[in-house]
Amino acid sequence: MKLHKIIKPVAILLAALTLGASAAACGPVSIYEDYEVIDPGTLPENPLGDDYDPLEPYDETVTIHVLGINYDRIGNVPETYNGAASGPANNAFNDAALRYLNIELEYDAVLTSGNYDQRLEMLIASNELPDMFVVNDATTFARLRNNGLIEDLGTSFWYLNENLRENYYLDDLYYPGLETCMQEGKLYAFPSVNNPNESAQKLYIRKDWLDLVGKEVPTTYEELIDVARAFRDNAATIAAASQGVAASEIIPIGITKELAAQGNNTASGLFNIFGTQPNAFFEKDGELIDANTSDEMKEALAELRKLYEEGLISKEFYTELDGNVTSDITAGKIGIVSGMWHAASYPLQSSVSNAYTPDAEWISIELPPKDGVQSLPVVDAANLGSYIVVRRGFEHPEAAAKLCNLFYDMFYSDEAQDKYGSLATPEGGFFYSWVPIKLWYTPYSMDSYYRLEEVFEELWDAGFRISESTLTAMCEDNFDWQAWYAQMESGEYADIFNKLWIRERDNGFKYGYPYMQAVRNGKGTADMNSAEKNGYGIYEQTINPKGGYSYVAELSTGEKPSRVNAFYGERTPAQQTYGGWLDTYMDEFFLGVILGERSLDEWDNFVSTYNSNGGSAVLEQVNQWYDAHQAQSEAAQ
Amino acid sequence: MESAVLKKNPNKIRTSLSRKIFLAVIIVILSLWSILCILPFIYILAVSLSSRSAVSAGIVTFWPVDFTLNSYAYLLQQSAFFVAFGISVARVLVGTAVCLAVTALAAYPLAFARKKLKGRRFYVCLILMCMFFNGGTVPTYCMIAAYGLVDSFWVLILPGALSPWNLILLVNFFRNVPNEMLEAAEIEGAGDYRILLQIVLPVSLPIIATITLLSVVGHWNNWFDAYLYMNNSSKWPLQTYIYNIMESFQKLEYNMQQYPPEQIEEMLKSNDMTLRSAQIFISMIPILCVYPFMQRYFVQGILLGSVKE
Secondary structure (H helix, E strand, O other), X not given: OOHHHHHHHHHHHHHHHHHHHHHHHHOOOOHHHHOOOOOOOOOOOOOOOOOOOOOOOOOOXXXXXXEEEXXXXXXXXXXXXXXXXXXXXXXXXXXXXXXXXXXXXXXXXXEOOOOHHHHHHHHHHOOOOOOEEEEOOHHHHHHHHHOOOEOOOOOHHHHOOHHHHHHHHXXXXXXXXXXXXXXXXXXXXXXXXXOHHHHOOEEEEEHHHHHHHOOOOOOOHHHHHHXXXXXXXXXXXXXXXXXXXXXXXXXXXXXXXXXXXXOOOOOHHHHHHOOOOOOOEEEEOOEEEEHHHOHHHHHHHHHXXXXXXXXXXXXXXXXXXXXXXXXXXXXXXXXXXXXXXXXXXXXXXXXXXXXXXXXXXXXXXXXXXXXXXXXXXXEEOOXXXXXXXXXXXXXXXXXXHHHHHHHHHHHOOOOHHHHHHHHHOOOOOOOHHHOXXXXXXXXXXXXXXXXXXXXXXXXXXXXXXXXXXXXXXXXXXOXXXXXXXXXXXXXXXXXXXXXXXXXXXXXXXXHHHHHHXXXXXXXXXXXOOHHHHOOHHHHHHHHOOOOHHHHHHHXXXXXXXXXXXXXXXXXXXXXXXXXXXXXXXHHHHHHHHHHOOOOHHHHHHHHHHHHHHHHHHHHHHHHHHHHHHHHHHHHXX | OHHHHHHHOOOOOOOOHHHHHHHHHHHHHHHHHHHHHHHHHHHHHHHHOOOHHHHHOOOOOOOOOOOOOHXXXXXXXXXXXXXXXXXXXXXXXXXXXXHHHHHHHHHHHHHOOOOOOOOHHHHXXXXXXXXXXXXXXXXXXXXXXXXXXXXOHHHHOOOOOOOHHHHHHHHHHHHOOOHHHHHHHHHOOOOHHHHHHHHHHHHOHHHHHHHHHHHHHHHHHOOHHHHHHOOEHHHOOHHHHHHHHHHHHHOHHHHHOOOOHHHHHHHHHHOOHHHHHHHHHXXXXXXXXXXXXXXXXXXXXXXXXXXXX
């Protein structure tokens, strides 16, 4: 076989392609000059009138092709439904849709959360889109919209029930999210918008370590560093208290290598204390500035460098991802970590539950002031999850709203069981994760927080206590919670207990009350049994009046201040072109400075390279968006 | 000492000191390398046999801590795992049979019937092209969809049935079969199929074993095609099933922001390294069994085709 006969032309072809590509890359790229900011416009008038029934069934059965995602069954959801294996294509919600809305759901494919995005790409490419589906990222959404593949849902919007419209989408907290899906008065998706304040950072500190080293809970950044130093200097004492941990493994402050990330275990909390956040755009004197090249960022890097030099952050943090830091937290190696409101559930719950670190106890503090200046958590202006879209040309786009209404009614309404019977219970085959078209009613989290807090307080004041023997029984996997709730519903504390929504009994109450009772009785985590310890996460995140969600609530009502990352438009053409390179360049430089391989003397050089390779173009377009956006909102008022 | 060795084995070449040192170094390096390869397996085994809390505390290394068989007991109750296991076995059996049949049928005319097959070079080029280029995921998907293979078991078998690499191995091996044998068979009146089945294949056992091994391992380890083409995860083979488990672990944090607390709790429970490790370990066993039996043919098969007379 004469290979060389084939290889030669192939090599020439490849060489030509390479040359062509590099020639193209040399010329100046000017695609951003004709950047036009999208005008969201305003939603169309409500065509339905006031006496519209959000759950009105269709006269004739409407068949809708959808995609399912096969999440693992949880809790009481049965293995079989109607005699066949249960799953997205076979569960109570499908039956409810047919019975109450006259909608028949047909599943083109039942995928997993892992291969969903990839498969959706294939369906788009081969022109086999289902009638309704969920898009997980802004880029795919924009592509579908720009290519005219998805339907305008402007009119369908008014088919949503009143809570979803007025208290969710049209509320100030969530409207910016809806706005990103609008273009000249057309609405191209029902986005799932989270409360932006949910990404606000707090600091979580090992309380038992504070006691070991004889320190108080820090109230300023300077005290915090003092505590971190004490953790470092007393590593041997601390290590002796957890099984299987060496003194050399103790890390005072845990962060991941993803400097720009804003989740749990990230460096975000520290950046916020230093007055900045990578990749954010802050408003200053009427225009937006790029945080990556700001003076605050330079100072932040200098501070982080100091922390690294002193051994207060892990020597190897530049290799660590969220999972690594979580393992270290669980193992009892980390003393201080930054996280969002639910950090108590994940990752900290696994630390509290770890049998090898029986004393593990965490407390949370808001970002402490530095040099006497209050530290503000940085939050996005809009926080989007996914997008529900409808294929262009589908006859009943409003069915998407109806399905969302049905899910709302079955999931959030306390009368769901009276109305839908077993169809709305897990035992009857209803599993929210299998519902293909649904909106999480985000304000519910806040309502639920207030309700749980109030009911727990009332129960406590009324003298309700769970007996020791019951607490022991609760540790067993087979404890009959349903029977126990039934007894509470009719017992001495029924009036108070029944204020809880059915869902809250199983989530908040089951775990939260045993823990709250233990804490109020002055029990340390070391003395708690597993039923009590299991409540730590839920209690700290959603029940404790000083816990995770209370902070989100205070930020949302404006009681506490935050700093807003003001840009929430679609990625601009310059961002699409240069964003990847800029991210890498920034990341390398920042990490280099913290590790001491680069010097901050190069800062000006960094800024000019960053700006001349796309940074300025991005900032210009972001400001173009900002100006247009300001003008639009003024015009709307 | 040396003379004793010489007496025992008079034909043995005397080894110099430098040669001995060289061999010792090589053996040490190779031993270290082998240990390096085995350690991950031992770690997985140790984790799968340890208690959950010991694993999450990060204190398990190469020996189980708080020995327990819980995860294996739990796994035995999971029907999905065994369904996937069954699909993998079916895929290996059918896939390997189809692969061998197709490869042998394609190799035969390319190797021998030079006079009969016109445009042989063209076919070889066509097949070789596939070694260097492929159509990309999206066009391939569209083609598979057009054939109606999406969501069918055969999508795991047919698209990759003829591997150019296997074909080249087989063609080269066939060419070493003495022409005289073929001529003799032809004179006796044997047709092409009889020559292939009764003359060529029986003398090509080493290469058949090699291709079988490549195909078995390839089919067992391939997770991507099912991931892309199956409409339902109940039709996944084992490796896809395991890939998905590993990936859902990484997706945990993202989902946390969107789902209610009870799901977070369940996800944390399923964030269970011991169970994952048990599944991974079980999935490795069949391949670990196949390798030792086939391996001795392996090197021979690849080398035999490499030198032409």
